[in-house]
Amino acid sequence: MAKAPKNAISPTRAEDYPQWYQQVVRAADLAETSDVRGCMVIKPWGYALWENMQAVLDKMFKDTGHKNAYFPLFIPKSYLEKEAEHVEGFAKECAVVTHHRLEADGEGGLKPAGELEEPLVVRPTSEMIIGASFAKWVESYRDLPLLINQWANVVRWEMRTRLFLRTAEFLWQEGHTAHATEQEALDETAQMHEVYARFAEDFMAMPVIKGAKPEHERFPGAVDTLSIEAMMQDKKALQAGTSHFLGQNFSKAMGIEYQGEDKQKHHAWTTSWGVSTRLIGGLIMTHSDDDGLILPPKLAPAHVVIMPITFKADDPDAVLAYCEKLAEDLKQVTYDGQPIRVELDNRDIRGGEKTWGWVKKGVPIRLEIGQRDMADDSVFMARRDQSPKDKAGVGRQEFLDTVSDTLADIQNTLFERAKTFRAENSRVINARDKFENYFKGDKGGFALAHWNGDVEVAKKIQDDLAVTIRCIPDDGAIDDLLGGPNEPGKCIFTGEPSEKRVVWSKAY
């Protein structure tokens, strides 16, 4: 068997975090860059992870009364022009369709032809195009609320891309809702914010802080943007999901009006909310180690991989049969309400290569099974949340009886570990110099400091230190990091009164 390398991923996190990330993605075979500028290919292992995320989220959306629908990929230029802030936010980086065919260019190649009367933009987000439909669908207060979700691809022409975290094309869901009253729309915005936080913590095992974005960080056209913010292992923040209260901005731009019980016409109140394949980047950077990806069991494409390991003197057919029977028995066990997902890897490659392949792919439980394990009616087990060296023999039946609990324990361990890391790298800061010192160089994590709401101050800090306000936390959202409630105080930059501490950090 191949001798295990010191670490499966090179460079390690400590050596070069961004490079480590790329190598983890590569080693786990999750995705790769394509020849098309900024577009990625999501490979089967990465896509299976996304499918599991989709399944959970889709159920959460449906359980909260939303229905899926599908709207056009293209947005007429004139639609975008209807909301000033919105177009400002998206016009600078979008894919523009100007022609509808290719024809011979006379040099053996092809050139665009059939110019469109009005250019079309490939959707960077769908407020305008879905708003146009809502305007048709809504007539009376009886048609409200309208609770719609779309699973789709979107395109934003990013100049500097990074697999999952920032790509020109990405996959996401975007919820769009319309309501008769402001309060209902606010409640919806808060509800989906909570759904995202629950998904991040209960399924991705990624602790998040719930809060509101400061004014200058809101979604273009939104009245309020709520986000969940997670800490990656390089102590930077990742915005992992946003829920926007859009007020009547988009309903006015697109004409979403209803007749109320009062027989009068009113503009509806709308919301939108989304999470994307960026979550996969967050999951990777929250849990993975220097041996590669670590998958939270609830979302893992495979919970258990079974590897028959045999040598010349062994009876490989008997070992394989033993493994196949075990796989069948495992599929009868449920974890998190579903049958256990099992991979049986009988490829004819060296045992070391096989084992390390699955370590790097992040499967929660690995079983290596040889002639002796079979003879002992046992399995040789390793947990991905522990060192690759911590392998142990377990009786076959005992393994089957406890596997579901073991997976739950791995899920829980990952969450607690991430929470501990976040706590260790968050600091209450009460003075500007300490704040600056905290972030100088590549140090710093989350700073919990008072701010009086002055946008110019926040922008100056961003320019000087590349540190931003991640959110104005919800009540109770950072009490565990503060060791108590978020009390009023004084802005550390201006000395002005501040209602509560906000979360500052470098970010993706």
Next chain:
Amino acid sequence: MAKAPKNAISPTRAEDYPQWYQQVVRAADLAETSDVRGCMVIKPWGYALWENMQAVLDKMFKDTGHKNAYFPLFIPKSYLEKEAEHVEGFAKECAVVTHHRLEADGEGGLKPAGELEEPLVVRPTSEMIIGASFAKWVESYRDLPLLINQWANVVRWEMRTRLFLRTAEFLWQEGHTAHATEQEALDETAQMHEVYARFAEDFMAMPVIKGAKPEHERFPGAVDTLSIEAMMQDKKALQAGTSHFLGQNFSKAMGIEYQGEDKQKHHAWTTSWGVSTRLIGGLIMTHSDDDGLILPPKLAPAHVVIMPITFKADDPDAVLAYCEKLAEDLKQVTYDGQPIRVELDNRDIRGGEKTWGWVKKGVPIRLEIGQRDMADDSVFMARRDQSPKDKAGVGRQEFLDTVSDTLADIQNTLFERAKTFRAENSRVINARDKFENYFKGDKGGFALAHWNGDVEVAKKIQDDLAVTIRCIPDDGAIDDLLGGPNEPGKCIFTGEPSEKRVVWSKAY
């Protein structure tokens, strides 16, 4: 209660079939046209149907060893140019991205800016872009077969569009596979052809003829194209799914090479296969009647709708509670391996409007429940495959005990009905004049006639009669229509020998 109109859909099928189709789509709230040329909006009821189709197909693909992945939306122009027939087939109608931002045009509007060095085409199909990835992924025979599927949106700039049947953007799945040998690729092509036929017949309740396309009707770049062909109620054919054997055409164009066991380099053999939201159009036109959509139970977003119908003197709360309990009990019953899907419609609208709304939406079983039904511990039931007048009281428990069988019976009735219709509208034809007569005017259905394989003859018939060869049927595929095996004979146009009869029809 409102008096039922003679028919819920106007015009009827007999009066104006194309208009009837549009009205069925509208009345069932499945989809609508958008302001974006040729693009449709798939509304929640239509999308839920698509989700059910997706779930079944996705499982069939995974059960046959395929994995999902995701590839870029954009295809560089230079990729398309690599396969001559392929580009010829798709260049004439495609969305071309030429710029990557919008900027102020000086007149208060926006204009495209940031011209791309190389134009990008929004994928009309992904052979080239997926081929580029396959070329990277395949090195050795050990990497084969590569069995990939993608769920995606695609764009073909159709000039004359029709909801679901032909739209500029549509949703589909496209399978792409690479194999070491020609035989394996041929087997894969045949296997997916069979999967599609099974899906159409067992789930959509839509009988199909399996066969091969004649040479001039093949997918651009394919060596062989297999299709399933269904008969709509206007007796026209609908091509409902295709499976292509691509030979080495695309592997040569994109460089998909592997090192064989013989240590030599070889080009892989590839296939591709797809079905789209067009299937929804086929489902509608196979089963619906002059009262609207009829859904095959296996794919229906709701199997049963429960409508409390109460009057002033009644106790509406008690009736609602009775309905809610029934809904809960129904969800404990399984049909086709899944819990029964129930809608409880307690909207405060007139009973007639409510009932006809669900008739038009095609729900297999409707229950109207009033005070008296509750008192009798019964339900008042109507089946969508029967006349709206055929309603009957059934004991509550009897209904629960038989509902699963009733749904199975509806599924079966729809299939048998469609098969009978197809048989009644298919004819064995042995002479050219009879053939022409059969199709003159708006008559005709499927003609089963001999053809010697001459493409020019087929093209002439198409020009003269707008009739095409739908397929050269597989062995046994039309034996039920012929009343025996498909024997050799003589071409009715040329008198030349013909191996077997082929299927001729007008088509969508």
